[in-house]
Amino acid sequence: MAWTGFALSAGMAVAAGLVGCFAVMRRMALASDAMSHVALPGIGLALVFRVHPVLGGMAALLFGTLLVWSLERRTRIATETVIGVVFSLALAVGSMLATGEELMDALLGTPGRLGVLEMGMGLAGALAVSAFVLSQRSRLVIALVSADMARTSGIPVARLELLYLLAFSLTVALGLRYLGVLLMGSLIIIPAATAKHLARSLDQMLAIAVGAAVLSTVAGEIVAAHVHRATGPVIIAIAAVLFFAGLPLRRRG
Amino acid sequence: MANVLEVESLSVVLGKTEVLRDLTFSVAQGTALAVIGPNGAGKTVLFRALIGALPYDGTIRWAQGSRLGYVPQKLDMERDLPITGRDFLEAKVSVSHAPPAEADRAFDLVGLPPDIAAEPIGTFSGGQFQRLLLAFALLGRPNVLLFDEPTSGVDEPGEERLYEMIRRVQQVERLTLLLISHELSVVFRYATNVLCLSRARPCFGPPEEILTPERIEQVYGAPLKYHHH
Numbered sequence: 001m002a003w004t005g006f007a008l009s010a011g012m013a014v015a016a017g018l019v020g021c022f023a024v025m026r027r028m029a030l031a032s033d034a035m036s037h038v039a040l041p042g043i044g045l046a047l048v049f050r051v052h053p054v055l056g057g058m059a060a061l062l063f064g065t066l067l068v069w070s071l072e073r074r075t076r077i078a079t080e081t082v083i084g085v086v087f088s089l090a091l092a093v094g095s096m097l098a099t100g101e102e103l104m105d106a107l108l109g110t111p112g113r114l115g116v117l118e119m120g121m122g123l124a125g126a127l128a129v130s131a132f133v134l135s136q137r138s139r140l141v142i143a144l145v146s147a148d149m150a151r152t153s154g155i156p157v158a159r160l161e162l163l164y165l166l167a168f169s170l171t172v173a174l175g176l177r178y179l180g181v182l183l184m185g186s187l188i189i190i191p192a193a194t195a196k197h198l199a200r201s202l203d204q205m206l207a208i209a210v211g212a213a214v215l216s217t218v219a220g221e222i223v224a225a226h227v228h229r230a231t232g233p234v235i236i237a238i239a240a241v242l243f244f245a246g247l248p249l250r251r252r253g
Numbered sequence: 254m255a256n257v258l259e260v261e262s263l264s265v266v267l268g269k270t271e272v273l274r275d276l277t278f279s280v281a282q283g284t285a286l287a288v289i290g291p292n293g294a295g296k297t298v299l300f301r302a303l304i305g306a307l308p309y310d311g312t313i314r315w316a317q318g319s320r321l322g323y324v325p326q327k328l329d330m331e332r333d334l335p336i337t338g339r340d341f342l343e344a345k346v347s348v349s350h351a352p353p354a355e356a357d358r359a360f361d362l363v364g365l366p367p368d369i370a371a372e373p374i375g376t377f378s379g380g381q382f383q384r385l386l387l388a389f390a391l392l393g394r395p396n397v398l399l400f401d402e403p404t405s406g407v408d409e410p411g412e413e414r415l416y417e418m419i420r421r422v423q424q425v426e427r428l429t430l431l432l433i434s435h436e437l438s439v440v441f442r443y444a445t446n447v448l449c450l451s452r453a454r455p456c457f458g459p460p461e462e463i464l465t466p467e468r469i470e471q472v473y474g475a476p477l478k479y480h481h482h
Contacts, residue, residue, distance in 0.1 A: 025331075138343070138344035138347040142341075142345060145330055149386075149390070151305065152322065153348055155348060196335060200337070200373055201335055202335060204335060
């Protein structure tokens with residue numbers, strides 16, 4: 001694979017690792033996985049109307065983000081349940097719209113074949129997400145510990161929440177072509193879960209998550225090319241191996 | 254003495270329940286107000302309305318230039334996170350554009366040693382965690398501190414030390430203090446005024462007037478033991 005392909009997948013992995021840290025710490029691991037499924041009906045509709053599938057996926061993700069955000073602002077407990085229902089429905093509708101090989105591609109990603117425009121947009125998106133998380137990390141940490149303490153510190157909590165969810169959706173969109181709807185959520189969550197287990201400070205967590213995500217992605221591409229298998233599942237398998245390898249390594253007192 | 258806070262006919266409705274009704278009180282600068290009342294009386298709701306986190310009817314007027322520090326009672330978060338005490342305070346330093354040395358000053362004020370501050374917050378004891386939250390609230394130099402149940406999750410010898418520390422910080426920083434507490438003996442010693450919330454009519458006044466055995470029985474629905482010092 002060309003080095004540009006590597007650059008793009010590494011960029012996507014960096015964004016996934018960073019966004020994932022806050023998803024895991026906010027205990028939205030399951031919610032975020034379900035949220036990535038909402039891209040599927042968008043991809044299905046895009047295929048029906050012959051639009052670029054990633055555009056359809058992004059539109060659906062944007063809709064899903066706004067839905068989650070407005071739900072979170074109302075009740076706290078019901079959110080998880082509603083997310084579970086709405087996004088399983090999205091998966092069902094998407095599967096009805098897209099069929100056969102298209103569906104497999106949307107779920108598990110398609111290898112290679114990226115145009116210059118897609119490449120450029122992918123890198124720009126990865127850069128935007130990474131810049132957002134790194135520049136807003138202080139605000140995100142405070143809002144994570146207590147929304148009320150964040151408010152009295154002058155942080156616009158609702159807006160920050162929306163921006164974070166948008167960054168999350170954008171990250172899912174970045175991986176749609178590559179890893180597909182089912183696996184992109186995993187690249188966001190698994191390296192961050194590994195990092196949460198091993199790290200003792202925020203800096204360590206961000207660094208370990210990014211390292212694990214990039215390592216899984218790059219190694220996954222190389223291994224997949226050798227064993228002639230689809231890239232996405234290999235990437236996630238390596239990420240999961242890193243997670244399990246990290247379990248006995250905990251350095252906590 | 255000028256008032257830092259004036260509250261008039263404050264009502265808060267959550268869902269279909271009227272949690273607070275027609276509440277009127279004021280807090281003078283540099284004084285300590287203790288809010289007491291049984292569970293479910295709306296003490297935390299009152300604080301959350303005061304910091305602007307809940308919609309309300311009536312008037313809440315903070316004096317101009319009031320900077321609020323808030324320490325909540327319960328946190329809706331997992332404690333086992335790779336965030337150190339220092340990470341948490343430095344986040345506040347960065348958000349409030351305070352000089353970096355402010356974090357050390359805040360740790361010092363609440364008596365949290367640097368080696369403990371460098372540990373993940375999941376390893377903190379109840380008392381240490383409360384000190385951390387207080388240090389966080391004190392960053393950015395607030396002149397009003399709202400403290401919701403400082404000693405929940407703190408053992409008994411720790412309680413006394415925590416209240417002593419709050420009192421010391423209040424004097425050093427010249428804070429106006431709003432405190433929710435169940436410790437009536439502490440309230441009696443420290444509070445300038447007491448606001449009691451209950452299903453009966455709310456009452457407001459100096460502790461000698463409010464903390465009479467009859468009043469307490471009215472508020473809590475049962476006689477409550479406490480000792481004067």
